[in-house]
Amino acid sequence: MVDQLPNRGREAEMLQSMGLQTMEDLFIDIPADVRFKEELPLRGPQSEEEIIADARRLLGSNVDMGARPSFIGAGLYRNYVPAAVFQLVTRGEFLTAYTPYQPEVSQGMLQAMWEFQTLISELVGLPVANLSLYDGSTAAAEALTCAVRVHNRKASQSNTVYVSELIPPDKMSVMENYCQGAEIIIKTLKHNADGTLDLGGLKEAAGSCGVYLEQPNPLGILDEGLITVKDIIGANTALIVGVQPVSLGIVEAPGHYGADIVVGEGQPLGSPVTGGGPLYGIFACTKPYLRLMPGRIVGRSIDVDGKEAYCLTLSTREQHIRRHRATSNICTNETLIALMGAMHMALLGPDGLRDLAQRNLAACQRTKEILSTTKGIEIVHTAHHFNEFAIRVPGSAKDCLNYLDDNGIIGGFDLSTWYPESKDQILVTATDQTTLRDIEVLSAQLAMWSMHQGVSA
Amino acid sequence: MVDQLPNRGREAEMLQSMGLQTMEDLFIDIPADVRFKEELPLRGPQSEEEIIADARRLLGSNVDMGARPSFIGAGLYRNYVPAAVFQLVTRGEFLTAYTPYQPEVSQGMLQAMWEFQTLISELVGLPVANLSLYDGSTAAAEALTCAVRVHNRKASQSNTVYVSELIPPDKMSVMENYCQGAEIIIKTLKHNADGTLDLGGLKEAAGSCGVYLEQPNPLGILDEGLITVKDIIGANTALIVGVQPVSLGIVEAPGHYGADIVVGEGQPLGSPVTGGGPLYGIFACTKPYLRLMPGRIVGRSIDVDGKEAYCLTLSTREQHIRRHRATSNICTNETLIALMGAMHMALLGPDGLRDLAQRNLAACQRTKEILSTTKGIEIVHTAHHFNEFAIRVPGSAKDCLNYLDDNGIIGGFDLSTWYPESKDQILVTATDQTTLRDIEVLSAQLAMWSMHQGVSA
Amino acid sequence: MSHLFNHNGANDTGYSQPPGLTCVNEATVPSGLVRQHSARWPRLSEPEMVRHYTWLSKRNFGIDTGFYPLGSCTMKHNPRVNEVIAQLPGIADIHPHQPEHHLQGLLSIFYEMQHMLEICAGMDQVTLQPVAGAQGEFTAIRCIQEYFRQRGEDQRTKVIVPDSAHGTNPASAAMCGFEIVEIPSLADGRMDLAALAAVADETTAAMMITNPNTLGLFEADIKEASQIVHDAGGQMYYDGANFNAILGITSPGLMGFDAVHFNLHKTFSQPHGGGGPGSGPIGVKAQLAPFLPGPLAARRSPTAQESVTAVDDYWYHWHQPEHSIGKVQQWHGNAGAVIRCWAYYRRYGSGLKTMSEHAVLNANYLRHAIHREAKKEGVSHLFVDGAETDVAKHEFTLSMQPAKDALGISAMDVAKGLLDKGYMAPTVYFPLVVPECMMIEPTETESKDTLDTFAEQFVEVLQTDAETLHAAPVTTPVRRVDEVYAARNLCLRHPFEDSE
Amino acid sequence: MSHLFNHNGANDTGYSQPPGLTCVNEATVPSGLVRQHSARWPRLSEPEMVRHYTWLSKRNFGIDTGFYPLGSCTMKHNPRVNEVIAQLPGIADIHPHQPEHHLQGLLSIFYEMQHMLEICAGMDQVTLQPVAGAQGEFTAIRCIQEYFRQRGEDQRTKVIVPDSAHGTNPASAAMCGFEIVEIPSLADGRMDLAALAAVADETTAAMMITNPNTLGLFEADIKEASQIVHDAGGQMYYDGANFNAILGITSPGLMGFDAVHFNLHKTFSQPHGGGGPGSGPIGVKAQLAPFLPGPLAARRSPTAQESVTAVDDYWYHWHQPEHSIGKVQQWHGNAGAVIRCWAYYRRYGSGLKTMSEHAVLNANYLRHAIHREAKKEGVSHLFVDGAETDVAKHEFTLSMQPAKDALGISAMDVAKGLLDKGYMAPTVYFPLVVPECMMIEPTETESKDTLDTFAEQFVEVLQTDAETLHAAPVTTPVRRVDEVYAARNLCLRHPFEDSE
Numbered sequence A, B: 001m002v003d004q005l006p007n008r009g010r011e012a013e014m015l016q017s018m019g020l021q022t023m024e025d026l027f028i029d030i031p032a033d034v035r036f037k038e039e040l041p042l043r044g045p046q047s048e049e050e051i052i053a054d055a056r057r058l059l060g061s062n063v064d065m066g067a068r069p070s071f072i073g074a075g076l077y078r079n080y081v082p083a084a085v086f087q088l089v090t091r092g093e094f095l096t097a098y099t100p101y102q103p104e105v106s107q108g109m110l111q112a113m114w115e116f117q118t119l120i121s122e123l124v125g126l127p128v129a130n131l132s133l134y135d136g137s138t139a140a141a142e143a144l145t146c147a148v149r150v151h152n153r154k155a156s157q158s159n160t161v162y163v164s165e166l167i168p169p170d171k172m173s174v175m176e177n178y179c180q181g182a183e184i185i186i187k188t189l190k191h192n193a194d195g196t197l198d199l200g201g202l203k204e205a206a207g208s209c210g211v212y213l214e215q216p217n218p219l220g221i222l223d224e225g226l227i228t229v230k231d232i233i234g235a236n237t238a239l240i241v242g243v244q245p246v247s248l249g250i251v252e253a254p255g256h257y258g259a260d261i262v263v264g265e266g267q268p269l270g271s272p273v274t275g276g277g278p279l280y281g282i283f284a285c286t287k288p289y290l291r292l293m294p295g296r297i298v299g300r301s302i303d304v305d306g307k308e309a310y311c312l313t314l315s316t317r318e319q320h321i322r323r324h325r326a327t328s329n330i331c332t333n334e335t336l337i338a339l340m341g342a343m344h345m346a347l348l349g350p351d352g353l354r355d356l357a358q359r360n361l362a363a364c365q366r367t368k369e370i371l372s373t374t375k376g377i378e379i380v381h382t383a384h385h386f387n388e389f390a391i392r393v394p395g396s397a398k399d400c401l402n403y404l405d406d407n408g409i410i411g412g413f414d415l416s417t418w419y420p421e422s423k424d425q426i427l428v429t430a431t432d433q434t435t436l437r438d439i440e441v442l443s444a445q446l447a448m449w450s451m452h453q454g455v456s457a
Numbered sequence C, D: 001m002s003h004l005f006n007h008n009g010a011n012d013t014g015y016s017q018p019p020g021l022t023c024v025n026e027a028t029v030p031s032g033l034v035r036q037h038s039a040r041w042p043r044l045s046e047p048e049m050v051r052h053y054t055w056l057s058k059r060n061f062g063i064d065t066g067f068y069p070l071g072s073c074t075m076k077h078n079p080r081v082n083e084v085i086a087q088l089p090g091i092a093d094i095h096p097h098q099p100e101h102h103l104q105g106l107l108s109i110f111y112e113m114q115h116m117l118e119i120c121a122g123m124d125q126v127t128l129q130p131v132a133g134a135q136g137e138f139t140a141i142r143c144i145q146e147y148f149r150q151r152g153e154d155q156r157t158k159v160i161v162p163d164s165a166h167g168t169n170p171a172s173a174a175m176c177g178f179e180i181v182e183i184p185s186l187a188d189g190r191m192d193l194a195a196l197a198a199v200a201d202e203t204t205a206a207m208m209i210t211n212p213n214t215l216g217l218f219e220a221d222i223k224e225a226s227q228i229v230h231d232a233g234g235q236m237y238y239d240g241a242n243f244n245a246i247l248g249i250t251s252p253g254l255m256g257f258d259a260v261h262f263n264l265h266k267t268f269s270q271p272h273g274g275g276g277p278g279s280g281p282i283g284v285k286a287q288l289a290p291f292l293p294g295p296l297a298a299r300r301s302p303t304a305q306e307s308v309t310a311v312d313d314y315w316y317h318w319h320q321p322e323h324s325i326g327k328v329q330q331w332h333g334n335a336g337a338v339i340r341c342w343a344y345y346r347r348y349g350s351g352l353k354t355m356s357e358h359a360v361l362n363a364n365y366l367r368h369a370i371h372r373e374a375k376k377e378g379v380s381h382l383f384v385d386g387a388e389t390d391v392a393k394h395e396f397t398l399s400m401q402p403a404k405d406a407l408g409i410s411a412m413d414v415a416k417g418l419l420d421k422g423y424m425a426p427t428v429y430f431p432l433v434v435p436e437c438m439m440i441e442p443t444e445t446e447s448k449d450t451l452d453t454f455a456e457q458f459v460e461v462l463q464t465d466a467e468t469l470h471a472a473p474v475t476t477p478v479r480r481v482d483e484v485y486a487a488r489n490l491c492l493r494h495p496f497e498d499s500e
């Protein structure tokens, strides 16, 4: 640890120049009765080498998705991130900076985030985007409270929002935690048996503050019905659409079919899954929401010489100015991960994004084709899927996944975790990393599983 | 490959602006009879992802020294290189620069190399160092030709140099290739049975142009006799000492016992073994050799405002000015690896280097202690070793190493590769990465080997 | 200037993808959902992309660039080993929904971090789920809220914060639905116990405070404050942003707190380039533990079968607290950040106290050096300490009000002057209770030389004439940025319209 | 300024090491060899070290920083995937003396690279051992020397080089012991066949030449030249530094060469920051193959036992050429560089031709754009092409002699003016045959926009008054560096004496 403390060995000299004798003298203001009496009961310091060795051993015991055929997604997706992204984001000037409070020496990050805002804005088809929230779930949650702030006064169903019943419970829980303080009532929207939104039931939501839906939805379905939602709920109810950003390479941007706010988990663009974080939350909206939206925003401005310059703007919404009346409590956000997203987007360009989306779609489609002919396996929804879809297996999903795991396959996500009634359903995800061999191995083992379960050819 | 070519898709536009029609028009000056008729018979282009997958598969089939107990060294040594070194050396400004022909925009690398020269100069105890040669072997070879250039006029044995008989044949071969053009005769110096230099025989070398010895010598021995060599050979014969730089944390710098030139393989300071390259050759000397030495040198100067500035200097020795009369043909050298060396040295500081040397020495000593009590194993030389030493095994070294390999151990280096008569000797190397467990495993398997060879307890 | 959106090569992409899978029936999007116009993203080749972001980085100041004394932000050196560890196999490609036996390494690191933080904070249970300090605050206040709801104390609708508190404190409590009661500080910058006693009552859910406080002063009365709040039936919340001053010396637990958040990205050096990512674990006393968001990392002896994949003598598993408030992030928090901070912790281990000692040593030394240099140059009258104290903790405040009054030099002018000297400026105008405040936090990773030079340069800035300072900075990539213009002429994205 | 040797912390080290092994008898150095005074190295903590080298890097120009049109150096973008591959397991910790079955991956990559280079060069056998272009030259000339020795043609003591040759050509041949015969170029910059014919005789061992030549011109008469040399019994050596112009279009083999070196660090993008590392494989025709340095990578069908560790259908092994000259580097060459270049090759594969086409397209376009802009601004009279030609290849030369004569502006002045515009300057004063030469090589990885802007800026420099240009650069970290002062007041290391 000595190597991290430049003044080790200089303590006496420094203390003396202040007229102090010992390190203790620096802590005379801390009463004895709140002092630790002994050294912290923790392990001893380690050198870099020892730490790396331990990390290698511990992390090495985790099972990498890349080390075996893997079909788990359910909100986080392993797309390839080009080498240049990692190498640039770890440049010290980016890595070791903080919030650009002094714009004159932070133009690099500010411009990069302004460009990020533009990239996201173009991606989702809305004029305004902030420079990231914590993740997809908090972005969705903050969209709900934002919608209530904007629409509550005119809403016939005040303090009320509607959320798709398919939303995973973990995400719902985040929404509930974020909504409860403002006493927002969250009602759910039903879906048809084919996995699409029940547009009939949707009428109920008109007059509320907002509606939250996802495209593709949590079952991986591209639901054409969403393009009619805004017409049904009307101008005074916010249409909030949660997206998987990669899909927007080929799927219409929600801003183009009436979304007022678009949120999403940014991770599939630019970042690995990383055990579930750090991620970055996308948040974009139309102009009327601008002054009540959460998060930091960069504006293009000029310096005293009239030269193009960037700075944080609209800070009066934020906690450091507005304190308890702020539009959100967010301070530290996910800029560095958003920067990775920006770099990935910049590298891809529009055609690259389309290719990436197409690769995901094709991999999913191919998986569906093969599993649809796999003994005992049923594709649950006849629908257009983007990169994941539900299958029904003989026996329980849990047992089937365990069986696959025993055979070296991460088979997907047990849908009963989300929907307790779906005991025999697995959400199978394909990405750009899915190979034909992976699919064939999955299919073969699912066939074996079916056989074990007594399904005959 | 498209992603590497910014003007893909703009060919027509660019050609047109030049009044050309097709790419072919750019090659009208190449006669048809020297043209390829067909596409190169090579595999198709691959994407980054595919290349990484292939590299992972191919390189993954190599056996990493770190993945098993490993006692191979013999000139290249696996010391730990701190994380900061890799992350800083890959900064684009360093990584993608070339020789600093324009000093005004290359101050960073120039200063870093000037600092490198200082670090090396201090390390070896000589006033001048260049900013690297290709590797330890070419540095040694160029030291010989340099010594001849400097001393030939006054030498009684003109065109003659003396080299320790222990020098590995691969290194000797490099020396011979570099020396033959100047018609230099290389004679060898004998060693005593205990592995130290035969100081009596050395007298013969007085009057020659130079003497090349290593400390520690190729058998890992720290040979105290070397401190008397300069007295024996006299002022008009260059004493050239090859060093393992890490040893100089605790071993006297050759400049302090009369060396005129110090060379060495820089790799153990700052760089991994990397299959044997890239490495960097250390070359340092006293002032009289300065103007006839090989390689680039940075000098501290001033700019037109009198501000401290750095630039390449003494270029009149070099090929781009002196052409066929240059002191060396070297152009592209190993600056980036030398930079890693400088970074490692800067991080270590004098105490860190001492610790690192001590760790190597202690690991070697511990290995010796344990092997000296291992059944059937004999330590060949009763001597002070730095980080490697020779053992004698029952049967042949080759078979023994194969046996160890079958048991997951890289047991060392078969000394008969260098010294055909040493059929039963293995050079065993320990470094800072050697663990007690490694040594115990080696000892246990050597004991087993001895047993198989009929050595009884 | 390099403009991303000016790159419009005819080239397809800066990342050529492999062909990918083909399918029998061409994969399609429902016709009504086919994207009509592709995003107007730029088209760059890899060489252009690398150069653009390299260029941007060169216009950005980080700790690696120079001294970054941003108060309240603990901008310490980020050890490079952290990045090596984050790139080892077993983290980037780990999915939080993988089964426990796939995640033993991750779980054991989580467990170790929870345990370490519990010890450092003197708390009974830590969760690593919150992804930033503010989210930690929100999470802990939510737990407190549910705790009181369960006890039937619904009347506790208020949260007390000192006026010097960071903005996230009131914002987080308000987001939970609490009313904020702000209490003023004493003239010496410390907490006013009487004011606290006056407002603490049966409507008090919690008090939120940081110690050392935002002025860098240790609140010696903290146990009394805790007593007052506890007597009123409320809970004490510790804002851990200033943990760097006290690790191994004291703990919120010893001071009487019930809940605390950490800013791992500050205290434990997770690089949070440009504003994040962070990690904001919280620790709580036993009464609040059942309400924590789940899951937590837990361990027990392994079964025979489990011991095959166990990383050490334990079997690690997820554990759901009984009355959990649910989740605040959809997964397990910022696992990648936690692992870097684990590496950082391991470097110090039981020696974390040394780290804090050096943080405090450096802060006091710098404060002293600035006064010393100012006296030498005769400009001591241009500033006063933000608070009277013999020893500061890890940071200190200076009020530039005298300079403002005497010469018209504001804290912001001084800040901009420091940019011209090659420094990041200290935090300015926070805390709000100190007029023309500069808040200076050097951290333990700055050398004495750096501190001495900064003190000299700081004083040199004070000796600069007002006009020059108003015009500062002049050596930066751009000069003083017009923030009013930015707000009046909102330009939040590239105006494609103009450029077409 | 950040000075490494001013860092003299009391701190022990910037890298704290683990305790290490202890031994029963304390490990010692012989008493006469114990180091008496430790090296006066600086003492930096990790934070200080990181900041120092970050600071230095910011004072350095690389391709990532901007356009780097350094003629003859092929400063193309270094794809970032190369660095990823070099960091994969299986390369850093590989020892060249490990047994073959530990190195199947390395050997197979070596084999693939040898094979690819053989095809590109039209040669029969390639070795990857030389670690730079100059060493490749030396190695090939050594092989030629031994070839003739073996044939008893010891009288072949001369090597012919054109006067435009790179300095390494004569230097390498001289190092082998050959006498250098320099032949002048024609007025148009091309090789003088008559001059060649006049000198080629039974004393000729080889001719060394590059094609396209150092002026960027393709020598259309190259087969005739080969014929002349071969008729005289000599060997033809191809300097491959300019390979970037011809990959997949023509080859030294087709032109009649017997030996060739590659500069992989140029053509195949091995990053060679600050001057190296490089990789300088050579390829030779069958008659020279037995003399190559060993070992070479070879392959055959695996035995049953071998197939266990084989990476594909082959077993790879080292192979020693029959009459090998021995070694020029102690190990197998710069394996780490070869692997990066392998990654680069794989990106293009059979499409390498496209790469060369774009290199030539860019060079011609830039040449054209400079003339176009110069004409527009009326400064065409200030420079002339270094050689007359309709199409250049991957680079071209301009002579600034007219500017020098008319205005006193030298090539160096223009170069320094370009630094002020944010560019690396082209190569100046090489080749020596062009007066006031600027040698410009844009490479294929620069965009049309970059080329257009450079052309404009180049012409803007030409329009700058001489006085201003003499004073250039003014925007760089230091201004014009006094190289004479450096040579007269040699300061080649930190003068500790002064600072103590």
Ligand SMILES: Cc1ncc(COP(=O)(O)O)c(C=O)c1O
Pocket (backbone or CB within 6 Å): A330, A331, A332, C072, C073, C132, C133, C134, C135, C166, C168, C169, C210, C214, C239, C241, C242, C263, C278, C280
């Ligand atoms: C005193 C204090 N409290 C709380 C916070 C909020 O932490 P975070 O930014 O991690 O959300 C900060 C950080 O800026 C702080 O300085």
Ligand SMILES: Cc1ncc(COP(=O)(O)O)c(C=O)c1O
Pocket (backbone or CB within 6 Å): B330, B331, B332, D072, D073, D132, D133, D134, D135, D166, D168, D169, D210, D214, D239, D241, D242, D263, D278, D280
């Ligand atoms: C034409 C030419 N030949 C030979 C060389 C020597 O190559 P290297 O620098 O790799 O030794 C160079 C490189 O600078 C060159 O430009």
